[in-house]
Amino acid sequence: MHRLYLVPTLLINVVIIFIPAVLTIALAFYRWDGIGMPVFVGLANFRQLLADRVFWTALGNNVIWTVIFLTVPIAMGLLAATMMLVARRGSTFFQVVYFLPMVIATAITARVWQGMIYSPLSGIAGLITRAGFPVPNPLTQTSTALYGIAVVDLWHWWGFLCVIFFAALRQVPQEQIEAARIEGASFWQMLRYVLLPGIRPTITLMMIMTIIWSFLVFDFVYILTQGGPAFSSEVLSTLAYRSAFYDLAVGKAAAVAVVISLFGLATTAVYIRLQAKEFDQ
Amino acid sequence: MDRRTFLAGGLGASLVPLMGRFAFAAGKPVTWWYESATPEQQQAIADVLIGGFNAAHPDYSLTIDYRGSEFDKQMRVALLSGTGPDVVYTAGPSYVAPMARAGQLLALDDYAETFGWNKRILPVFLEMGKYDGKLYALPKTYETLGIFFNQTFFDKNGWKAPTTIAELEALADEALKAKLVPFAAGNANWRPANEHYVTIALNSIAGPDNVYKALTGELPWTAEPFVAAISKLNDWWQKGYFGPDYFSLTDEQAFALMANGKAATMPSGTWQFQRIPTYFPPVNSECGFVGFPSADGIGEPVYALGVGSTLSIAAVSQIPDGAAAAIDYVFSPEFYSKMNSVWQGEWNTPLVDLSAVQISNEVPALYAETMKTLADAVADNHYGYTSWTFLPPATDSQLVNGIEEVWLGRSTVADFLAQLDATFQQEKADGKVPAVPAR
Numbered sequence: 146m147h148r149l150y151l152v153p154t155l156l157i158n159v160v161i162i163f164i165p166a167v168l169t170i171a172l173a174f175y176r177w178d179g180i181g182m183p184v185f186v187g188l189a190n191f192r193q194l195l196a197d198r199v200f201w202t203a204l205g206n207n208v209i210w211t212v213i214f215l216t217v218p219i220a221m222g223l224l225a226a227t228m229m230l231v232a233r234r235g236s237t238f239f240q241v242v243y244f245l246p247m248v249i250a251t252a253i254t255a256r257v258w259q260g261m262i263y264s265p266l267s268g269i270a271g272l273i274t275r276a277g278f279p280v281p282n283p284l285t286q287t288s289t290a291l292y293g294i295a296v297v298d299l300w301h302w303w304g305f306l307c308v309i310f311f312a313a314l315r316q317v318p319q320e321q322i323e324a325a326r327i328e329g330a331s332f333w334q335m336l337r338y339v340l341l342p343g344i345r346p347t348i349t350l351m352m353i354m355t356i357i358w359s360f361l362v363f364d365f366v367y368i369l370t371q372g373g374p375a376f377s378s379e380v381l382s383t384l385a386y387r388s389a390f391y392d393l394a395v396g397k398a399a400a401v402a403v404v405i406s407l408f409g410l411a412t413t414a415v416y417i418r419l420q421a422k423e424f425d426q
Numbered sequence: 427m428d429r430r431t432f433l434a435g436g437l438g439a440s441l442v443p444l445m446g447r448f449a450f451a452a453g454k455p456v457t458w459w460y461e462s463a464t465p466e467q468q469q470a471i472a473d474v475l476i477g478g479f480n481a482a483h484p485d486y487s488l489t490i491d492y493r494g495s496e497f498d499k500q501m502r503v504a505l506l507s508g509t510g511p512d513v514v515y516t517a518g519p520s521y522v523a524p525m526a527r528a529g530q531l532l533a534l535d536d537y538a539e540t541f542g543w544n545k546r547i548l549p550v551f552l553e554m555g556k557y558d559g560k561l562y563a564l565p566k567t568y569e570t571l572g573i574f575f576n577q578t579f580f581d582k583n584g585w586k587a588p589t590t591i592a593e594l595e596a597l598a599d600e601a602l603k604a605k606l607v608p609f610a611a612g613n614a615n616w617r618p619a620n621e622h623y624v625t626i627a628l629n630s631i632a633g634p635d636n637v638y639k640a641l642t643g644e645l646p647w648t649a650e651p652f653v654a655a656i657s658k659l660n661d662w663w664q665k666g667y668f669g670p671d672y673f674s675l676t677d678e679q680a681f682a683l684m685a686n687g688k689a690a691t692m693p694s695g696t697w698q699f700q701r702i703p704t705y706f707p708p709v710n711s712e713c714g715f716v717g718f719p720s721a722d723g724i725g726e727p728v729y730a731l732g733v734g735s736t737l738s739i740a741a742v743s744q745i746p747d748g749a750a751a752a753i754d755y756v757f758s759p760e761f762y763s764k765m766n767s768v769w770q771g772e773w774n775t776p777l778v779d780l781s782a783v784q785i786s787n788e789v790p791a792l793y794a795e796t797m798k799t800l801a802d803a804v805a806d807n808h809y810g811y812t813s814w815t816f817l818p819p820a821t822d823s824q825l826v827n828g829i830e831e832v833w834l835g836r837s838t839v840a841d842f843l844a845q846l847d848a849t850f851q852q853e854k855a856d857g858k859v860p861a862v863p864a865r
Binding site: 178179180181182259263264265266282284285287371372373374375376377387390391392393394 | 502506527528617671679819823834837858
């Protein structure tokens with residue numbers, strides 16, 4: 146009887162996740178314009194992807210994005226969370242301030258940065274340029290477009306990590322912290338030997354999720370540059386979107402989606418394995 | 427207020443939005459999905475289209491549902507699942523052939539006969555809406571590209587509108603010396619704006635005859651005239667004609683720069699006419715517009731023909747006669763006059779006879795003149811081809827993205843054209859190239 150409780154969630158998962166996932170995988174083996182009848186083409190879509198230099202640019206950009214988000218926001222979040230733990234005064238205020246960008250809609254955040262910060266006409270960059278210190282719009286240079294978008298996403302994201310880490314740090318046993326203080330541990334020693342080991346599961350989970358989310362990144366890239374200029378900020382999800390809705394190559398888009406899923410699956414498998422090890426211990 | 431009254435009131439209030447479709451609808455409902463529109467544009471649609479049609483056809487009740495900028499994707503999904511509106515509004519002729527082939531659209535030949543569309547609409551546009559010999563779509567609006575400029579600013583500087591490529595380049599060089607942007611342009615809000623300039627280069631430098639040959643498969647896109655055209659466009663980019671902020675500006679910001687005398691000209695489409703009342707009166711200036719000059723041997727300026735959206739009837743429509751009546755209403759001189767008086771550039775239906783059209787005096791005369799020039803160019807078979815109207819989807823997408831690679835030195839003109847040609851030939855083999863009327 147108790148198994149019936151699983152039915153509603155199972156049903157939702159089957160309808161919303163399983164069936165579309167199976168259909169997407171199946172479509173990766175078809176040529177389809179999204180309008181007429183699909184035609185089976187075997188592995189042609191994957192072969193086409195392998196020969197497509199934009200696909201490799203997009204994959205490379207996803208890897209760069211992952212490296213950035215595995216390091217910068219996690220380091221910033223950890224540092225700020227630890228400092229809030231050490232100096233408790235004002236920590237609630239700073240939590241709210243750091244978390245605020247997270248609750249602003251992506252589209253609004255992106256437009257604010259695009260129009261009020263990066264724009265040479267209406268943004269701070271333009272103001273500085275007019276003052277005699279030329280600041281190019283990073284979104285318009287092929288060498289900086291991806292990093293320009295990453296800065297916007299970092300601004301929006303790191304505060305969330307900070308709050309998560311702060312919540313985890315507060316769970317570290319006070320006795321351990323006190324003992325370290327009595328022993329004369331410095332701030333960095335406290336961080337290295339007491340706090341970080343205390344919140345390792347949280348950090349691991351956040352890193353795993355960061356990898357998965359990094360291969361799904363779409364919103365900021367699409368709003369700010371649509372993958373341009375000249376494909377310099379193209380990522381796999383924008384490539385899939387462009388293929389499906391502009392090139393009307395739904396099969397190729399599905400093949401890109403399958404590649405994205407493979408990275409997510411691999412990362413999930415690693416996470417499950419790590420968790421299983423922890424259970425064993 | 428007791429709980430029962432509150433619940434009844436709440437239930438009643440929640441049903442109000444649905445009432446319009448059922449209780450208050452006088453005639454049989456005809457549905458139409460539209461893209462995004464500003465409040466003023468929605469008001470114009472409510473007054474001129476819905477109000478005008480419902481008054482003229484009391485048997486029907488037209489409703490417009492605003493679906494946002496992604497409406498074409500919603501439309502494709504809806505038609506695929508056998509639902510959707512009665513009037514099918516597509517993003518251009520390149521979408522018509524696949525939809526017709528999939529049996530999602532109703533052939534309009536009988537309605538064309540009944541309503542006399544064959545006589546009232548320019549034949550070129552009827553050809554563009556055909557698939558497999560049958561008519562499936564009519565263009566909602568047609569447009570062209572040219573050069574906008576600030577006439578008052580030109581007069582002050584002793585400049586004249588260029589009539590040759592050499593004059594255009596001399597003007598642009600002079601503007602550069604004066605620290606002005608020669609071509610106000612930007613793609614920050616609409617990346618496909620890139621194709622406006624590729625279209626200009628292909629038609630004005632390679633020439634419409636060569637573009638026609640390429641569209642019909644007689645000439646590859648790698649042929650010499652196209653190499654010359656894209657090389658010239660790339661030269662202009664490298665010389666800085668498009669300014670330093672192309673990727674940062676929206677087209678509206680670019681228009682403002684041109685109106686304010688910070689840019690010499692703005693090569694763009696006739697849809698920009700709607701911006702004149704906003705940006706020119708405040709600077710006490712007059713706007714000018716001319717066709718883009720052509721290379722030697724091509725002659726008069728070539729007006730590249732663009733159709734950004736088409737109207738069809740869904741094959742599953744329960745009320746196709748009502749949908750046809752709504753489409754017919756859009757092709758009436760009365761509708762043309764009223765709608766273009768309040769909203770220019772989006773409802774320029776291709777009527778053969780514009781003599782009965784009367785546009786408000788508040789609309790710049792330049793707009794009516796330009797539309798008349800374009801209609802004459804089409805009637806005389808002296809027109810060019812916009813990429814967004816005549817290229818199939820993946821080729822067009824390749825053109826939009828690939829030209830950025832050329833401009834930014836990540837690809838060569840030859841590679842760009844080779845990729846364009848390869849994509850085009852593949853789509854041509856798949857039957858995705860839109861109908862191209864014979865010249």
